[in-house]
Structures are given as C-alpha cells and as structure tokens.
Amino acid sequence: MSKLLGEVFLESIAHEQTQDTELTAQLLKSLSLSQLVSKGLAVNHLAIQNVRTGLAGRMYVELGPDLAYSEEVIRGEVKNGDLVLIKSPSGIQKDGASCEGVVTKSTEKLITIAVDETRESDAMNLYNVSRIHLLKMTNTITYKRMQSTMRKLCELEGTPSNDIVRYLTESSDYTPQFQKLNTVFFNHELNASQKKAIDFSLQNKLSIIHGPPGTGKTHTLVELIRQLHKQGQRVLVCGPSNISVDTILERLAKVLPGQELLRIGHPARLLERNLSHSLEVLSKSGDAGAIVKDIIQDIDRTLAKIKKFKSYKDRREGWKEVKELRKELKLRERKVVTDLILSAKVIVSTLHGSSARELVNCYSQTEHLFDTLIIDEVSQSLEPQCWIPLMSHQKSNIKKLVLAGDDKQLPPTIKTENNIKIKETLSRTLFDRLVKNYGDSFRNLLDTQYRMNIDIMTFSSQKMYGGQLKAAESVANSTLADLPTADSTDETEVPLIWYDTQAGDFPEKDDNNDSTALVSSKLNENEAYLVLYHISNLASSNVPQEAIGVISPYNAQVSFLKKLIHNVYPLVEISTVDGFQGREKEVIVLSLVRSNDKFEVGFLADERRLNVAMTRPKKQLCVVGNMETLRRSKVKYLEDWVTWSEENSEVRYPELGDIL
Numbered sequence: 001m002s003k004l005l006g007e008v009f010l011e012s013i014a015h016e017q018t019q020d021t022e023l024t025a026q027l028l029k030s031l032s033l034s035q036l037v038s039k040g041l042a043v044n045h046l047a048i049q050n051v052r053t054g055l056a057g058r059m060y061v062e063l064g065p066d067l068a069y070s071e072e073v074i075r076g077e078v079k080n081g082d083l084v085l086i087k088s089p090s091g092i093q094k095d096g097a098s099c100e101g102v103v104t105k106s107t108e109k110l111i112t113i114a115v116d117e118t119r120e121s122d123a124m125n126l127y128n129v130s131r132i133h134l135l136k137m138t139n140t141i142t143y144k145r146m147q148s149t150m151r152k153l154c155e156l157e158g159t160p161s162n163d164i165v166r167y168l169t170e171s172s173d174y175t176p177q178f179q180k181l182n183t184v185f186f187n188h189e190l191n192a193s194q195k196k197a198i199d200f201s202l203q204n205k206l207s208i209i210h211g212p213p214g215t216g217k218t219h220t221l222v223e224l225i226r227q228l229h230k231q232g233q234r235v236l237v238c239g240p241s242n243i244s245v246d247t248i249l250e251r252l253a254k255v256l257p258g259q260e261l262l263r264i265g266h267p268a269r270l271l272e273r274n275l276s277h278s279l280e281v282l283s284k285s286g287d288a289g290a291i292v293k294d295i296i297q298d299i300d301r302t303l304a305k306i307k308k309f310k311s312y313k314d315r316r317e318g319w320k321e322v323k324e325l326r327k328e329l330k331l332r333e334r335k336v337v338t339d340l341i342l343s344a345k346v347i348v349s350t351l352h353g354s355s356a357r358e359l360v361n362c363y364s365q366t367e368h369l370f371d372t373l374i375i376d377e378v379s380q381s382l383e384p385q386c387w388i389p390l391m392s393h394q395k396s397n398i399k400k401l402v403l404a405g406d407d408k409q410l411p412p413t414i415k416t417e418n419n420i421k422i423k424e425t426l427s428r429t430l431f432d433r434l435v436k437n438y439g440d441s442f443r444n445l446l447d448t449q450y451r452m453n454i455d456i457m458t459f460s461s462q463k464m465y466g467g468q469l470k471a472a473e474s475v476a477n478s479t480l481a482d483l484p485t486a487d488s489t490d491e492t493e494v495p496l497i498w499y500d501t502q503a504g505d506f507p508e509k510d511d512n513n514d515s516t517a518l519v520s521s522k523l524n525e526n527e528a529y530l531v532l533y534h535i536s537n538l539a540s541s542n543v544p545q546e547a548i549g550v551i552s553p554y555n556a557q558v559s560f561l562k563k564l565i566h567n568v569y570p571l572v573e574i575s576t577v578d579g580f581q582g583r584e585k586e587v588i589v590l591s592l593v594r595s596n597d598k599f600e601v602g603f604l605a606d607e608r609r610l611n612v613a614m615t616r617p618k619k620q621l622c623v624v625g626n627m628e629t630l631r632r633s634k635v636k637y638l639e640d641w642v643t644w645s646e647e648n649s650e651v652r653y654p655e656l657g658d659i660l
C-alpha cells in the first residue's frame with residue numbers, strides 16, 4: 001500500500017511542479033519587465049547598498065532604490081520568505097551577475113536577501129552594477145523534498161513496522177479507545193469539547209482535532225502539548241506554513257520553559273518575537289556562540305576585502321580564505337546545534353523544515369528524537385508534505401500522531417487545472433483520507449466558537465458542521481453597537497445584512513482591462529460602489545475603519561475595491577478569501593460579484609471558500625450580491641444560503657441612484 005501511495009503522489013507532484021514552473025516561466029517569458037512589475041512579480045530599479053554576514057553565517061544582500069530612478073522601492077507582491085532572482089540588465093548578466101536568494105526583509109527603503117553560500121560570489125559580482133531588478137521565482141525545493149519523501153515511502157517493504165505509518169497506509173481495523181481521564185488541566189477555561197479532544201489524543205495513537213472557525217484549536221493544541229510535556233514526551237509540532245507554527249510557538253512560549261522550546265527554520269521567515277527560540281539564533285549566542293561570532297567577523301572582514309580587490313587572482317584567494325573559515329564555522333556550529341536539539345523538549349518547524357539536516361544529523365548521537373508528532377492546519381497541507389516529518393524521523397518510531405484542522409475551510413493551493421485526477425489526488429488531505437478510511441472515529445469536533453454572533457454562525461454550522469456549533473455566551477449576541485466608539489444605529493445593531501442587487505443595475509463583467517492576465521477574473525463595479533456605501537454608513541455610525549474588512553472571491557474585484565475604497569478609507573482591509581483565512585474582523589463586507597442572466601456562479605460554487613468568507617466577521621456580516629443568480633445557480637449550497645438569508649438576515653434592495 002505504501003508503495004502504491006508513494007507512486008501516485010510522485011506522479012502528481014511531478015505534474016504539479018511542471019504546472020507551477022511553467023506558469024511562472026510563461027509569465028516571465030511573455031511579459032516585459034515593466035508588466036511584471038505592474039503584476040507585482042518583479043521589483044525594478046534597485047542598487048546594492050550593503051553586503052553583510054547575517055544569521056548563521058549567511059550572506060545578506062541589502063538592496064535599496066536606485067536613486068537615479070526612484071526614492072522608494074516599489075515592492076509589489078515580493079514579501080518575506082519569497083525566493084527571488086537578483087538580476088542585472090541583460091548585458092551584464094552574461095558575466096554571471098544574477099543570483100538566487102530568500103527575501104528576509106522588505107520595506108520601502110530596503111529589501112534584504114539572504115543568499116545561499118554557493119551563490120555568494122555571484123552576488124558580489126553585482127556589487128557595482130546599477131539598475132538591478134528582482135524576479136519572484138517558483139520555489140522548487142519544496143517539490144524536491146516531497147518527492148524524496150515519497151520515494152522513501154515507496155521503499156518501505158511489506159507491512160510498515162511503525163504503527164502510525166501502518167494505520168495511515170493500510171485500512172487496518174484500528175478502533176480508538178476513549179474514556180474520561182482524570183487529567184488535571186493547566187488551562188481552567190477549557191470547554192468540554194476541548195477537554196475531550198485532549199483526553200482522546202492522550203489515549204490514542206491517532207487523533208484529529210477538528211477546529212471550526214474560532215473554536216480554540218490553538219488553545220487546545222497548546223494544552224495538549226503541555227500535557228505531553230508533563231508526561232516527559234518529546235514533541236515535534238509542524239504545520240504547512242511558518243505563520244501556522246509561529247502562532248502556536250508564540251503561545252507555547254508563554255507557558256513552557258523557554259530553553260525547552262526550539263524553532264527550526266530560516267530566521268528570516270520567523271516571526272520576530274519567536275527569534276529567541278530559533279535554533280540558528282541560539283547557536284550564535286552564549287559562550288559557544290561567541291567563538292562562532294569571531295569566525296563570522298573574520299568572514300565579514302575577508303568579504304569586505306574581496307569587494308575592493310580588482311584582480312581576479314586576489315578575489316579567488318579571498319574566496320578560498322572565506323571557504324576555510326566557513327568550514328571551521330560549520331564544525332563549531334554542528335556541535336552547538338546538536339546540543340541544543342537534544343536538550344529541547346518541544347521542537348517547532350514547518351512540515352518542510354522537519355527534514356532539516358540539523359535534526360536528522362542528531363541521529364548519529366541518539367536513537368530517538370520524538371514521541372509525538374502534531375500537524376496543525378492539516379487541511380491546508382498537501383498529504384505528501386505531511387509525510388515529510390514521518391519519513392525523516394523513522395528512526396524515532398513516532399508513537400502518536402495528532403492532526404488538527406478543519407476540512408470545511410480552504411484546501412491547499414493546487415496549480416494543476418488540466419488534469420482532474422491529479423487535482424483530486426492532491427486536493428485530498430491526510431485529514432480527508434483518515435475520515436474516508438475510518439469514518440469519524442478519530443475526529444473530535446471542537447463545538448464552541450468564541451468569535452461570531454450566533455446569527456453569523458448559524459448557517460455555517462447547519463451546512464458544514466452538522467448543526468453542532470455553539471456560540472460562546474461572550475459573543476453570541478454581540479453587535480457592532482457594542483464597540484466602544486460605535487453608536488447604536490440601524491447600521492450597527494444588525495448582525496446580518498444582505499444587499500440584494502437583483503432588481504438594480506449591478507452587472508458583472510470580465511476583467512478585460514488587463515490584457516496581460518493569464519487567468520481572467522471578474523468584477524462588478526456598481527457592487528463595489530455599494531460596498532463603499534455600506535462602509536460610509538458604518539463610518540457615520542463611528543465604526544472604526546480598522547474594524548472593517550472587505551472580501552471578494554475575485555482578484556479583479558479586490559483590485560477595483562482597493563482603488564475605490566482606499567482613497568477614502570485607507571485602513572479598511574481588502575482581500576480575497578485566501579488572504580483572510582485564519583483571520584477575523586469585527587465586520588466583513590462580502591462582495592460576491594456574480595450577477596448574470598445565465599445564473600453562472602463560477603468560484604462561488606466552492607462552499608469551502610464561502611464558508612471561510614462568511615465566518616471571518618465577529619459582529620456583522622454584510623453580503624452584497626444578486627440573490628437570484630445564486631438561487632437559480634443549481635448549486636444546492638447557494639440556493640440554501642439564499643433561502644436561509646431571506647428568512648434570517650435584513651435584506652435590503654439598493655437603488656443605484658441612492659448610492660452613486
């Protein structure tokens with residue numbers, strides 16, 4: 001079974017990687033640099049301002065605006081953690097003046113890029129070049145890591161010896177145990193479903209903590225980790241993104257001894273407040289760190305010398321010296337790093353980072369690193385990613401796996417569109433497969449949410465969570481009128497509003513303005529004016545701008561809304577659904593866009609996407625959309641939503657004349 005599974009995923013990942021790289025390559029090829037800049041995929045007119053040795057002896061290249069062109073860096077979509085290619089104009093490029101790196105800091109004045117050791121001399125060659133630009137690249141390393149993991153899965157012979165691996169790959173008849181334990185909980189606030197989920201996870205080798213929006217999934221995980229820690233277990237906590245695991249780490253840091261918590265991963269990608277747990281940072285501090293620091297200073301001095309050398313021979317000698325110093329640095333670092341890992345009790349990393357060389361190297365000193373593996377946001381993780389920690393730590397013979405997530409929110413992003421089979425294979429998460437193989441026997445639903453007014457929650461609860469969600473008393477009846485600055489008005493006292501545009505002139509249209517778009521989008525301009533109208537009403541009732549979020553499933557609508565609204569209300573946050581996953585606002589205005597006589601709804605048919613959108617607000621959900629288009633779309637979820645909303649929300653019929 002494991003071989004078959006591995007093979008299916010190997011094929012799917014290879015296909016997905018090709019799609020991803022081809023899409024990027026197509027964009028890079030078909031668009032001019034200025035078009036790429038306008039799409040946010042490139043940053044132009046940069047100059048190297050400084051090169052220094054940063055954390056872990058990596059070289060950091062600091063790029064500022066090329067003052068001949070601009071005073072500011074126009075950063076587009078380039079953000080922390082992105083893989084980028086630093087390039088000079090094509091003439092000079094022939095000399096090797098391009099190099100890859102990871103963005104570690106991005107402000108209007110400076111973009112800092114950590115450059116891989118092997119590319120340092122390339123970066124130095126860029127030193128005196130002006131008009132440098134950056135291109136956003138596809139990160140192929142993650143694909144490679146998934147592939148090597150799947151190969152390991154294929155290589156497992158016969159029935160896997162590790163119980164977890166066996167339960168995951170074979171549909172064995174594992175039935176979970178559950179009895180109420182006498183657990184003494186650290187957190188006295190936990191509700192019954194949270195306590196049950198923890199007790200269940202403590203008793204079983206496999207468990208799923210199913211956390212619908214705002215139900216305290218992180219709260220529950222933190223308590224579970226404390227309980228495991230109390231039992232003397234060593235725990236590996238993983239998630240698909242840095243932010244997912246940093247959120248847990250931040251909370252763990254408040255309740256567990258700092259020296260027992262370790263964060264693996266590129267410091268550039270970590271939340272700044274978690275840096276004190278970073279393996280790389282810790283390995284540079286203290287006595288051991290002092291020696292390491294001396295070596296880093298020597299490297300810096302040599303690098304500074306190289307910058308001034310004119311002759312190739314001198315530069316080569318300089319690089320030789322740097323290489324020697326780095327070798328010494330590595331030896332020293334390796335000992336410090338292994339000591340730190342072996343003394344930690346809870347190690348936090350992304351799924352990808354769990355295969356870090358530093359961790360795997362420790363098996364030369366110990367047979368066993370981890371007892372329990374926790375994977376948070378499992379529903380946003382590709383299944384092959386979830387196998388990375390399991391396959392990288394086979395030697396630990398991990399005894400317990402806890403998955404946490406919500407299969408009713410957004411699935412992992414998949415680039416493959418043209419192959420349904422592959423798309424389906426990759427869309428199915430480990431959570432989904434466990435439920436398919438074992439039904440609900442491992443699933444523990446957290447049933448009380450602490451975010452939404454009960455009216456906002458009800459439709460989502462009924463449709464997506466079998467009507468099992470409850471609203472905590474503290475939030476059940478809260479409205480915008482409860483905000484300290486807000487007035488009690490017709491706009492603030494209502495939790496659910498729907499502006500039904502079916503009677504007015506609110507047509508959707510294709511986003512034809514952008515001829516460079518490879519994927520077309522939709523927008524509805526009059527609907528956007530309606531969104532602005534509602535925001536103005538809220539502002540008149542003294543609802544602060546920061547409390548307001550605007551969501552639309554369509555990129556083109558998001559861009560239009562930003563242009564329209566930010567002129568007047570710059571602090572209102574406007575984004576696609578994906579940008580709001582895991583977040584909340586006091587009020588969300590949801591612009592649905594689709595309004596047509598064919599009753600086509602496109603994206604809106606994705607109930608998980610809509611579920612995320614409608615569960616972001618705490619006190620008011622205001623939907624702007626054409627009820628008739630949705631009602632006649634033949635999508636049951638949408639039909640039900642409209643019927644439910646007609647009965648349960650305040651439906652308003654806007655006149656264009658009142659709005660414009």
Ligand SMILES: Nc1ncnc2c1ncn2[C@@H]1O[C@H](COP(=O)(O)OP(=O)(O)OP(=O)(O)O)[C@@H](O)[C@H]1O
Pocket residue numbers: 189190191194211212213214215216217218219220450451582583
């Ligand atoms: N038992 C509880 N009693 C009171 N408040 C709680 C409880 N559990 C969680 N909360 C509150 O609910 C909110 C959401 O908790 P948390 O961030 O842990 O949830 P989450 O499920 O991880 O969130 P998300 O919806 O973003 O996944 C927090 O403000 C938290 O303080």
